[in-house]
Amino acid sequence: MDRADDLGQGLTSYDLDQLDRGAELRRLERQAAVALDRERAAVASLGVDPGATVLDLGCGPGLMSARLLELVPAGALIGVDADPALLARARERCAGAGARARFVEAWADALPIDDQSVDLVYARFLFQHLPRPLVVLAELRRVLRPGGRVCVLDTDDGNLLVHPAPPGLDHLLRASAAGQRARGGDRHVGRKLRALLTQAGFAQVAVRLEPFTAEAAGWEAFVDVTMGFKRQIVDPALMSAEEADVVIGALRALSAEAGAWAQTAAYLAVGARPAEAA
Template sequence: MAYSDIYKQIGFQKELMRLQKQANFGSDREIKMLRNLGIKDDSVILEVGSGPGFYTKVLLDNFPNSEIIALDNDEALLNFAHNMLNNYGNRVTFMQDDIMKCTIPDEYFDIVIARFVFQHLSDQIIALKEIYRILKPGGKVIIIDVDSELWGLTYPKNELIKNLNSNLSKYQTSINGNREIGRVLLTLLKKLNFKNLNIEAVINHSDILGKENFRFNLDKGIENDPRLGVIFKEYNDFFNLNYSSIMILKLFFYGEKSK
């Protein structure tokens, strides 16, 4: 199933809203981590799976002396990004291509960033080989992703969130993705000869960012279904508790191409 098939089902505008929220959610902490991992503001950066450009904008705003190439295989999302970011001029270039078999020349980029992309790929090894090929000697790759076992930890423990994680993981597998990619990415980087490996985490917590920012958009129409109505009630009861909290771990995987 292509990604476009998914957003056609839920609605293009609704998916844009979700992606915009995802891009800006705790982005200041992500930028701090990128800098800690050695991203300098004079780089040629490839953003893999750039989609509608919301995270591209975050990168452009925080690395104003860098050139960003936004790569995605979805024409509609790239067109949206191009229209939204046209005021950044030649600092950003949009490229419709596939990281699994891209047309980029060898040893071109200082930095490759892939944010919430690898969980969707059918063959992560092929993608990493391509990334290794297009990185300059000494170039850096940073993969930001999740592992279903570490995503959405709640207090008090909430079975709805646990079940949601399980169902998302099963769904990802059914469309040839892997929501448990977090536990294997560093091993794959090592296997493909990336050096100076590192793994870090950025933690988003509802007591810092606000609990409403973690709330999923459930359609209130489900209240008319007795089975789904129970889930809806449990979900809202959790968020309405004045002492409940939730945290999400974003994992940062780092490697370098040999000089």
């Protein structure tokens, strides 16, 4: 889709045309493999009606869409994404659901979806890429039925801790945060989700933290999931991709150290659309 008009619509720090598509798809699959069961259980614990209509916003290749469909056997799923090639993969992945699943190309802040027609929104690793998250949240309030819930899952590099820390790790985190900021994104969005949902007028806002460690995921998966995207967006004025590779190589090498530790965390923020629009 065309990107970046004067209002900032179409600005996103996730533009696959500027990334290595193959590598990024593998990273998304790996990221999903280590977490989707837990996320599905977290959504199920909200008490989803089997006939509900669910919106997977920024659905990418539809990894979570397929799991959300399992929760609404008599309902429907709408997947929205700005990237047509990813939508094609999502359609293929969810083809078994027939007319219960539809995938639409759109920007998150201008959804071709009727007012008050959705029961649950799930937005997975999308908000870190949005220059105007409050505009998107206002759009989600519009499409949600009163009492409908929004779930935003995202990360925050402030939780990324490694011991022993390889030389250059802090610099890599600064360079990737700067690179993402320059594209309109925010690598520290996790800590802001409570404020964003509250400011957008959602009620009953609750945020929980899901730990993600190299011990539980395995070092290789941990490094791929946490570093694969960062490597591609480092601000070249601060660090080259080759310099990033040296730091990432040192992180991988820690798998051979018995006492090494690495962690980060995902935030799952949930809010309800109040009965009365404010």
